[in-house]
Amino acid sequence: MKQIKAKIISNSRIKPSYFKMVMRARTAGPGEPVRAGQFINVRVTGRAGVLLRKPLSIYSACGKEHSIEVLYKVVGRGTEVLSRKAGGDELDIIAPLGNGYELPKKPQPVILIGGGTGTASIHFLAETLIEAGFSDVKALIGARDRENVICEKDLNKAGCEVQVATDDGSKGIRGYVSCLFESLAASAGPSMAVYACGPRPMLREVVRISRKFKVPCQVSLEEYMACGVGACMSCVVKTRKPSGGSSKQFVYKRVCSEGPVFDGSEIIWE
Amino acid sequence: MKQIKAKIISNSRIKPSYFKMVMRARTAGPGEPVRAGQFINVRVTGRAGVLLRKPLSIYSACGKEHSIEVLYKVVGRGTEVLSRKAGGDELDIIAPLGNGYELPKKPQPVILIGGGTGTASIHFLAETLIEAGFSDVKALIGARDRENVICEKDLNKAGCEVQVATDDGSKGIRGYVSCLFESLAASAGPSMAVYACGPRPMLREVVRISRKFKVPCQVSLEEYMACGVGACMSCVVKTRKPSGGSSKQFVYKRVCSEGPVFDGSEIIWE
Amino acid sequence: MGVKKGNELTVNIGGIKMKNPVMTASGTFGYGEEYSRLVDLNKIGAVVTKTITLQPRQGNPVPRLVETPSGIINSIGLQNVGIKMFLKEKLPFLIKFKTRIIVSVAGDKIEDYVRLAGMLDGEKVDGIELNISCPNVKGAGNSGKRNKLFAQDKDITHELVSRVRKETGLPLIVKLTPNVTDIAAIALEAEAAGADAIALVNTFQAMAIDVDNRKPVIAAGSGGLSGPAIKPIALRMVWETARAISIPVIGMGGIMSTGDALEFIIAGASAVSIGTGIFVNPQLPLEIARGIRDYMTKNRIKTVNEITGARS
Amino acid sequence: MGVKKGNELTVNIGGIKMKNPVMTASGTFGYGEEYSRLVDLNKIGAVVTKTITLQPRQGNPVPRLVETPSGIINSIGLQNVGIKMFLKEKLPFLIKFKTRIIVSVAGDKIEDYVRLAGMLDGEKVDGIELNISCPNVKGAGNSGKRNKLFAQDKDITHELVSRVRKETGLPLIVKLTPNVTDIAAIALEAEAAGADAIALVNTFQAMAIDVDNRKPVIAAGSGGLSGPAIKPIALRMVWETARAISIPVIGMGGIMSTGDALEFIIAGASAVSIGTGIFVNPQLPLEIARGIRDYMTKNRIKTVNEITGARS
Numbered sequence A, B: 001m002k003q004i005k006a007k008i009i010s011n012s013r014i015k016p017s018y019f020k021m022v023m024r025a026r027t028a029g030p031g032e033p034v035r036a037g038q039f040i041n042v043r044v045t046g047r048a049g050v051l052l053r054k055p056l057s058i059y060s061a062c063g064k065e066h067s068i069e070v071l072y073k074v075v076g077r078g079t080e081v082l083s084r085k086a087g088g089d090e091l092d093i094i095a096p097l098g099n100g101y102e103l104p105k106k107p108q109p110v111i112l113i114g115g116g117t118g119t120a121s122i123h124f125l126a127e128t129l130i131e132a133g134f135s136d137v138k139a140l141i142g143a144r145d146r147e148n149v150i151c152e153k154d155l156n157k158a159g160c161e162v163q164v165a166t167d168d169g170s171k172g173i174r175g176y177v178s179c180l181f182e183s184l185a186a187s188a189g190p191s192m193a194v195y196a197c198g199p200r201p202m203l204r205e206v207v208r209i210s211r212k213f214k215v216p217c218q219v220s221l222e223e224y225m226a227c228g229v230g231a232c233m234s235c236v237v238k239t240r241k242p243s244g245g246s247s248k249q250f251v252y253k254r255v256c257s258e259g260p261v262f263d264g265s266e267i268i269w270e
Numbered sequence C, D: 001m002g003v004k005k006g007n008e009l010t011v012n013i014g015g016i017k018m019k020n021p022v023m024t025a026s027g028t029f030g031y032g033e034e035y036s037r038l039v040d041l042n043k044i045g046a047v048v049t050k051t052i053t054l055q056p057r058q059g060n061p062v063p064r065l066v067e068t069p070s071g072i073i074n075s076i077g078l079q080n081v082g083i084k085m086f087l088k089e090k091l092p093f094l095i096k097f098k099t100r101i102i103v104s105v106a107g108d109k110i111e112d113y114v115r116l117a118g119m120l121d122g123e124k125v126d127g128i129e130l131n132i133s134c135p136n137v138k139g140a141g142n143s144g145k146r147n148k149l150f151a152q153d154k155d156i157t158h159e160l161v162s163r164v165r166k167e168t169g170l171p172l173i174v175k176l177t178p179n180v181t182d183i184a185a186i187a188l189e190a191e192a193a194g195a196d197a198i199a200l201v202n203t204f205q206a207m208a209i210d211v212d213n214r215k216p217v218i219a220a221g222s223g224g225l226s227g228p229a230i231k232p233i234a235l236r237m238v239w240e241t242a243r244a245i246s247i248p249v250i251g252m253g254g255i256m257s258t259g260d261a262l263e264f265i266i267a268g269a270s271a272v273s274i275g276t277g278i279f280v281n282p283q284l285p286l287e288i289a290r291g292i293r294d295y296m297t298k299n300r301i302k303t304v305n306e307i308t309g310a311r312s
């Protein structure tokens, strides 16, 4: 984890409200290996307008080139300001943050599930897995409509088989991405591993299905963040006490530093 | 006075920290004739960052084309945001505001004195006077150094004889613009009219010299403004009570609506 | 949907029937006339005048204003034409419009408020707003250092409001200062003393310093903070007050959009006032009135009152 | 200029000698460790820990945070590891650095503060900060509705501080809430009861509402506002307080730059704390310490104390 100056190489619109930004560390790079599932915390402006940094998953990274890519959707003021940055501009980022996904210990089929912008962190995981020699990597992408289906091509390029589900059926099957997952899980069972990132209700479904079919499952969460380094306690999520027990017995864990990736069974959904 | 949408035609840097912006009314134009000495009040952003509108003198205007020009220096956050606007962007302006200069009733030599960004309002006055048939119009420009001498060429083009004074002597004579004025006033006397816009100490000197040589003198003031239309009482200046009397007997007048142009003898300098 | 057009926005604020719940905040809209060429006064729920005093006032020295992050500090010092000139020269202009006229008044002592209310009683105005957030001479005498405001003291608030209450049948709005430990307690006192509505918040006492010459930026030393910066605090105070009292609350503090206005209404405000926002965009009161109507249409809400305090 | 390098920035805050007047604000810098890979703790005047309670606390439900114009509202609810775990696992890390360690503590009743101070007394810490701005169970019992804070009551403040004072010889900083009518009066009470320094301000009670589902954005309903939005009010309070008391004031509230820090110092603060600003730029405390030194060099000022309260 370092606070570094990065130079924007490119910042291009890939869909009406989605942007992909490539940046390169100016000052000494992150210096530590970057893992899939980790994120960066971007300072948008130092002035009054937008105060907090914006956390964005790492979409791709190259250690040798000190380069980091992110893919983001413009949803509010911070991401809007970000979208107006241009190649050559300098960014102040803190990276890498968070724990990242734990790769499977042995070769096995892997299912990646991305919902909305959550697909970004799934993409870097796909790249990592395939580079590490995993050959059976399927990516399931869910989105509201075709306008919000992202990364499909990039995931293909990385070497994944990709299936799409949209709420309105404007692309892929009509329905939730968890349905795609359920049918796959029903046939493959515990021999595979599943990784998911996306909205809460989707993750909850994915965890429920994983448990049903005894599939190990890691989920990456998002929470409103202030510090990004575990200091402020803003970003907590309810997790089961190690001792197990009822959902009344919980510990708040920090998404930024103890996550964003958690074992699916750990999370208490409310 | 109207709140109008204007389209930026151009916004170009004319000196390291000076910009000239040309805009054209999109919605129905000001609709009333624009006078030299009046100003516009520009909304910089509607968001949190910069709140208040920024008042800028009209540098030039063309009624037929519904166009207005301003010349401004980047001194803080508002003008900085403004400087990053580009041709085609839309601006929300309130125009025209303030009373404007009173032209001389009869043909006579006129001296225009501009200090710093105050030179902008002097420029429009020069154009107006020359168009109205005044043939002897001299412009005296004062600035800290050569980097801050503005409008010289435009004033020449308008048909003025221009003299420059800089504090450090890097352009024109070394010293205050009021010295230039004093020597002119000494020779010409009450047969001429003088108009001045610039920093307080300069205006005060100009008024002192005018009184000494009995030259009629109008000055244009700047004050921190919130509403720009006379409603909030932020922008007041101490003026002598009509009844005359000591400087303890004063009335606060609003620079935005009762000014920005005042008769030099009216102002109580502190 | 059976919603009668043009009807759903009306509110009744302590007897003042307004065509929509959007008002102008005292001191930011002059006497109405100044903005009348930019804004259609007929479309504003109510115009609250600049605070008027018995005698004309010159106000404070300049600079009176400075911008801060998402806010402004002002110290106008109640520069106004005085009640006589107001009645003679300012009111006649205002009454030409189909809006409600609320006259804000203030004084140095309780007696001043009583006299002002008396002078307004027979006039063509729709209500009086008691600005009791200006320095209280009595309090100042006590502490020596710090000017206490009327509205910082429960007992003085009670006495002031009940004495004015006896003087006039006009609807009485009491405007409170946020510079207190317990805003609801003061509001309760004003209600008990006969107020018809409570307006909050006035500005927060604040300061800015010029570090180069080590002096306050505002000539008077300190001033009042307004604008979006204070909105979260103002909103909390409106919420706290609305739960405590039974008379209507007029909410204000940093309203810059329909969303902001709705936040105040949901927190419990029956109407909202726009102050600093008018400087930024004079059309704001009109845009917000329209925006509230659109929100109601979208959410099938028939009257504004349905969402007042609807916070679940 | 005869100014000894590395010397001019030192300050003495009620017995705590700091190498520079820039501290971290409680709750925004964790236990120091979290930021230690990003920030050189050796260069910070003092680290104030997250507020510690007797027992570990889970804190409030989420969402706990929302951004507002130039500010943030938080309602963490004092999630912390508790004093035992702090002493065992967090303090040993912190004492490795050449900075001053100030432990912020809070409790539900006065007795809790007394016990916490007792437990810290023999430890390797440089001072205790009493965060008396958290809900006071006694007060809550009285009003039924509203949680009163210890620091909203002069008498409770006095009693709390004097009882803790008897328990420890460590420098005692009392941190006040800005949600009061008269901040100086509370500070005077804390001083009289034996405080060595006053820290202000804590956050302003504030609220945000989600207009789509008509609910508060923050799960707990309301929270505390911090950041540049509150700076002008905080500055005024520091100025008012510094003029009233004789012990040092630690100023905070929205400091985002050297200029902001200098404003507080000129208003009367002997040291400043950075809270929200750390989230934006973790290097800020270091940059401000350097910035203050540059300002002093430029203006030929030999010691920070020379400009503390130098407002002319």
Ligand SMILES: Cc1cc2nc3c(=O)[nH]c(=O)nc-3n(C[C@H](O)[C@H](O)[C@H](O)COP(=O)(O)OP(=O)(O)OC[C@H]3O[C@@H](n4cnc5c(N)ncnc54)[C@H](O)[C@@H]3O)c2cc1C
Binding pocket: A039, A052, A053, A054, A055, A056, A057, A058, A070, A071, A072, A073, A074, A075, A076, A077, A078, A079, A080, A117, A118, A120, A121, A221, A222, A223, A224, A225, A226, A260, D067
């Ligand atoms: C670990 C993590 C990884 C993320 N990765 C991505 C990504 O790869 N691509 C992407 O498009 N988005 C990602 N997000 C979400 C992204 O951070 C928010 O969309 C962004 O912060 C919104 O900022 P804004 O100012 O544009 O919107 P705002 O106007 O501030 O808010 C819009 C919405 O965004 C959410 N949000 C705002 N600020 C934060 C914050 N600091 N932390 C979390 N949520 C916030 C709020 O729920 C709010 O409703 C990630 C979030 C987290 C926590």
Ligand SMILES: Cc1cc2nc3c(=O)[nH]c(=O)nc-3n(C[C@H](O)[C@H](O)[C@H](O)COP(=O)(O)OP(=O)(O)OC[C@H]3O[C@@H](n4cnc5c(N)ncnc54)[C@H](O)[C@@H]3O)c2cc1C
Binding pocket: B039, B052, B053, B054, B055, B056, B057, B058, B070, B071, B072, B073, B074, B075, B076, B077, B078, B079, B080, B117, B118, B120, B121, B221, B222, B223, B224, B225, B226, B260, C067
């Ligand atoms: C009637 C009038 C005409 C003006 N004409 C011109 C012009 O033609 N060209 C030009 O460059 N400048 C002009 N100015 C000054 C210009 O308005 C300020 O430079 C500008 O508002 C600064 O905004 P900022 O946000 O960049 O600076 P800030 O960071 O806000 O402040 C920088 C300095 O500018 C001054 N200032 C800031 N806001 C205002 C305000 N609302 N009103 C007055 N002064 C302010 C302050 O004294 C401050 O010290 C004029 C001012 C007035 C009142």
Ligand SMILES: Cc1cc2nc3c(=O)[nH]c(=O)nc-3n(C[C@H](O)[C@H](O)[C@H](O)COP(=O)(O)O)c2cc1C
Binding pocket: B226, B232, B234, C025, C026, C027, C028, C050, C051, C072, C074, C076, C078, C104, C131, C175, C201, C202, C203, C225, C226, C227, C228, C230, C252, C253, C254, C255, C273, C274, C275, C276, C277
């Ligand atoms: C320039 C200015 C002048 C004001 N004058 C008065 C006044 O005369 N009387 C009054 O009751 N409030 C006055 N106020 C306070 C406003 O009416 C309002 O309560 C406050 O500004 C908060 O609302 P806002 O954030 O929308 O501006 C003034 C505010 C400003 C900014």
Ligand SMILES: Cc1cc2nc3c(=O)[nH]c(=O)nc-3n(C[C@H](O)[C@H](O)[C@H](O)COP(=O)(O)O)c2cc1C
Binding pocket: A226, A232, A234, D025, D026, D027, D028, D050, D051, D072, D074, D076, D078, D104, D131, D175, D201, D202, D203, D225, D226, D227, D228, D230, D252, D253, D254, D255, D273, D274, D275, D276, D277
């Ligand atoms: C996320 C967060 C957590 C905080 N937690 C505490 C705390 O535990 N104890 C405390 O005394 N103050 C706490 N504060 C208040 C700060 O210490 C500080 O007083 C306040 O934020 C104002 O300073 P700022 O504007 O620089 O943030 C917290 C503030 C924030 C933003």
Ligand code: FES
Binding pocket: A224, A225, A226, A227, A228, A229, A230, A231, A232, A233, A234, A235, A236, A254, A255, A256, A257
């Ligand atoms: S964002 Fe601060 S602890 Fe996670």
Ligand code: FES
Binding pocket: B224, B225, B226, B227, B228, B229, B230, B231, B232, B233, B234, B235, B236, B254, B255, B256, B257
């Ligand atoms: S700026 Fe409002 S009266 Fe002049």
